[in-house]
Amino acid sequence: MPDNVPFDQGAVVTDAIATPYHAITARGKLQLGETVAIVGCGGLGIHAVQLCRIAGASRIISVDVDDEILDRTKSVGATDIVNPKSGNTADKIKEITEGLGVDLALEFVGHQDTIALGVESLKAGGRLVICGLGPDDISLHPPNIFVRSEYEVIGSYAFERRDIAILLELISSGKLDISGSITARFNLEEANTALEHLRDKAGKPIRIVIVQE
Template identity: 45%
Template sequence: MSLPDTMRAARLHRPRSPEGPEDVRIDEVPVPAPADGEVLVQVRACGICASDLHVVAGVTPHGPRLPQILGHEPAGVIAAVGDGVGDWQVGDRVAWVMSRPCGRCEYCRAGRENLCVTTRVAGVDVDGVQAEYAVADARFLVPLPADLPFDQAAIVTDAVATPYHALKRGGVGPEMTVAVIGLGGLGMHAVLLAKLAGATVVGVDVAEANLERALAWGADEVVDARQDGVARRIRELTEGGVDRSFEFVGHRDTVDQAVKALRPGGRATIVGLGPEAIRTVPVALFVAQETELVGSFGYTQQDLGELYDLVEDGRLDLSRSVTDRLPIEAFPDALRRLETREGNPVRIVVTYPA
């Protein structure tokens, strides 16, 4: 296929600071060329995530230089193949892991590439993929089901894969009780996936719209976190506490709720990112109840492949997950809508023409 010389890309020119607002623009930039072991993908869809907001707001440091392309939830079609790539061809429908691990360290060799100490996350540490074209390491490509729309395929690469990895870390199974604290894009998919695993689910959030959506997506009970005694209410609803809890907010108070909502022997899995130190139950109680507290970060290539298999088998329905589809010109306003929760989106996705 004939490739253009330039493409449109959403780039951060200046993060938000006390001196002024952020500066995000849609720029015309050169189309990148794939290096050895890489492919060039014509991006067909790219989701917008709270992590984009963190970079734009200056909470998460951006890469070594500005302007920087944002975005890390891509799906598309291979447009060109670099040297040394033997298993992929132009025209293949693909997604890929949002981080760029080394592939050689002990973690990568063990299939835990999300813990690679030299990994670089697209849109955070290096140029991202909110653009008409993007390069990808061929080692971390995953094929897409033939009938899966690109917008749904794109959000799997974070909004679905991150909670899926967390549920695997937490060990969710049939007849377990589960609390999901924070019902944004990741938390809503945690509800969906926990129900798929056969668990009874309690959803927790401060927004009425999110609580109603959680019930519509299968949650058995919901708890309004604007009221006092969240953990106590969860224990009441589950007759003593949940087997597993999952925290998707990243605040000290919600981590505390995740721990206090557990029954003895329970496990809390923390996914939300935040700067505060964890403070929860007294050490003696933590020990006496054999409480487990674990972290969960990102996902692996295996997780991504398993999710696309679930979709292809008809077991996982993501048709309600994309609440807005916008052109790249609307990306700056989409960031504002996500930050203000205008319209209560699950996932806003930028779509690109073929």
């Protein structure tokens, strides 16, 4: 690990940042200038916003039901925010993209409704990458929608070893700033308290780290 990358930030890279990185690059194949919708902006989604900005997306639309979380995404690179509670989300995304839809939708929830939203947000020939792990079966739109619009639906899981090295270099060079990603720190003796903090979502944590002083 580079000497100028703090150990706790290095720990956060695994999963929280490497998982969306893999989804964006290896699976979603985001290209410079493309438009993106990110559905679910918790610990993975908010880092997806940052990574899409670094990759050169022209429009980054973050979608979440929590206004505070949406505001966080604006601070790290989202060009537009949409709260599904305020109306038809797919229509708003189409409006933002001048009626076209997005090139790439990233889904980090794993629910029927959010996956369907990902499909509805796409432009013709668009790609939906599903990262969310939900417990329930899902059903999507009739097949003719995928055939005629040439949609791609892609699964993405975890990351590759090389992703870690790339991300650590981005942090080391200052291109990726994750200093705000650690929203709480606990000593090893406070591990149970840390788990309770995470369970209760106290302060809407992005990532919590346990350190040994």
